[in-house]
Amino acid sequence: xxxxxxxxxxxxxxxxxxxxxxxxxxxxxxxxxxxxxxxxxxxxxxxxxxxxxxxxxxxxxxxxxxxxxxxxxxxxxxxxxxxxxxxxxxxxxxxxxxxxxxxxxxxxxxxxx
Amino acid sequence: xxxxxxxxxxxxxxxxxxxxxxxxxxxxxxxxxxxxxxxxxxxxxxxxxxxxxxxxxxxxxxxxxxxxxxxxxxxxxxxxxxxxxxxxxxxxxxxxxxxxxxxxxxxxxxx
Numbered sequence: 363x364x365x366x367x368x369x370x371x372x373x374x375x376x377x378x379x380x381x382x383x384x385x386x387x388x389x390x391x392x393x394x395x396x397x398x399x400x401x402x403x404x405x406x407x408x409x410x411x412x413x414x415x416x417x418x419x420x421x422x423x424x425x426x427x428x429x430x431x432x433x434x435x436x437x438x439x440x441x442x443x444x445x446x447x448x449x450x451x452x453x454x455x456x457x458x459x460x461x462x463x464x465x466x467x468x469x470x471x472x473x474x475x
Numbered sequence: 476x477x478x479x480x481x482x483x484x485x486x487x488x489x490x491x492x493x494x495x496x497x498x499x500x501x502x503x504x505x506x507x508x509x510x511x512x513x514x515x516x517x518x519x520x521x522x523x524x525x526x527x528x529x530x531x532x533x534x535x536x537x538x539x540x541x542x543x544x545x546x547x548x549x550x551x552x553x554x555x556x557x558x559x560x561x562x563x564x565x566x567x568x569x570x571x572x573x574x575x576x577x578x579x580x581x582x583x584x585x586x
Contacts (some may be wrong), residue, residue, distance in 0.1 A: 450516055
């Protein structure tokens with residue numbers, strides 16, 4: 363158990379819908395990251411938050427947004443879902459902004475039908 | 476951006492065999508991690524090793540940052556070692572914590 367929690371574990375929804383994935387980092391970790399794992403793209407970085415502020419952005423679609431709340435948990439919002447958004451979404455956390463080991467949650471498996 | 480290449484892409488072993496997985500990266504790194512993704516999809520931390528050598532039981536890893544590669548050694552493999560092994564790096568400079576992953580090595584250990 364990495365100490366990072368993600369909910370829900372599985373999510374099945376339809377095209378055009380909007381979903382919210384939730385992540386709680388390890389106790390004491392200030393940085394939260396979101397990654398997407400799909401069969402064709404592999405594991406890709408989406409976005410990083412540090413102590414409530416966005417600090418780095420990857421290939422995150424405009425239909426996707428995220429935030430980190432004062433209690434340090436984070437949410438990833440995916441809207442206008444397409445079939446191609448089906449993937450495993452991971453949250454990770456680390457102590458500080460950079461130079462620290464990242465620990466991954468169990469992931470949320472999103473299926474868009 | 477930084478490129479990460481892992482080899483071999485697939486590896487099939489008999490239980491008890493040893494193996495070496497390689498990770499090459501194209502630029503300087505601030506962070507390098509090895510992960511094992513088990514059949515349930517969980518990413519398990521194996522090593523945080525931006526440089527040097529570490530050992531943990533039957534697993535060990537070495538990173539030679541100046542030559543831009545890292546090696547993961549698995550000795551006396553067991554069926555539970557099966558899964559996908561990923562190398563991931565944080566590029567030097569202002570990449571903050573963004574991990575760039577290799578494509579992985581799929582390991583299958585037969586009893």
